[in-house]
Amino acid sequence: MKWYHDLYVGDSIKDQSEKIKWKILHHAGQIQIYVISLASNPSNLLDIIPARELLQKYYSGRELYIVGLAKGREEAYEVACSIVTEIYGKTGAFLVRDYIMAQEAESRGRE
Numbered sequence: 001m002k003w004y005h006d007l008y009v010g011d012s013i014k015d016q017s018e019k020i021k022w023k024i025l026h027h028a029g030q031i032q033i034y035v036i037s038l039a040s041n042p043s044n045l046l047d048i049i050p051a052r053e054l055l056q057k058y059y060s061g062r063e064l065y066i067v068g069l070a071k072g073r074e075e076a077y078e079v080a081c082s083i084v085t086e087i088y089g090k091t092g093a094f095l096v097r098d099y100i101m102a103q104e105a106e107s108r109g110r111e
Contacts, residue, residue: 001025001054002065004100005107008036010070010079017069024051034076036068036083038097045084045096048076067100 001024009017013033023030030051037047046067053059068083070076087099 002063004065004067005104007066008068008079008083010068010072010075012071012075013069020051020069024054027055029055032071034070034073035064035066036070036076036080038065038067038100042097045094046080048073048080065100 003021007017007021013020020030020033024033024035033051035049035051035054037049039045039047040062049064054064068076068079070079084094084096087096088094091099
């Protein structure tokens with residue numbers, strides 16, 4: 001599981017994002033928390049996954065790239081929408097994966 005350096009976080013959990021991230025990394029069940037990741041299917045933009053599902057065996061072998069966190073399904077939709085809207089506004093295209101990976105590479109270059 002990899003995390004985007006500039007994680008998008010819903011307003012209701014902004015102050016708790018590090019604690020939530022730690023709990024997810026340590027396999028603690030998180031009720032009402034959703035992760036937003038780059039899509040597993042190249043035809044899609046993002047996946048919205050309830051954090052509790054990350055405890056299932058299916059996800060242990062998957063390489064997820066998490067770009068956002070939210071509390072509740074509605075907020076997860078709002079965060080995903082804001083990600084796509086922001087990227088479209090900056091690039092004029094819906095190339096979410098390309099944009100996120102370019103930002104990550106740029107961030108690593110600055111370090």
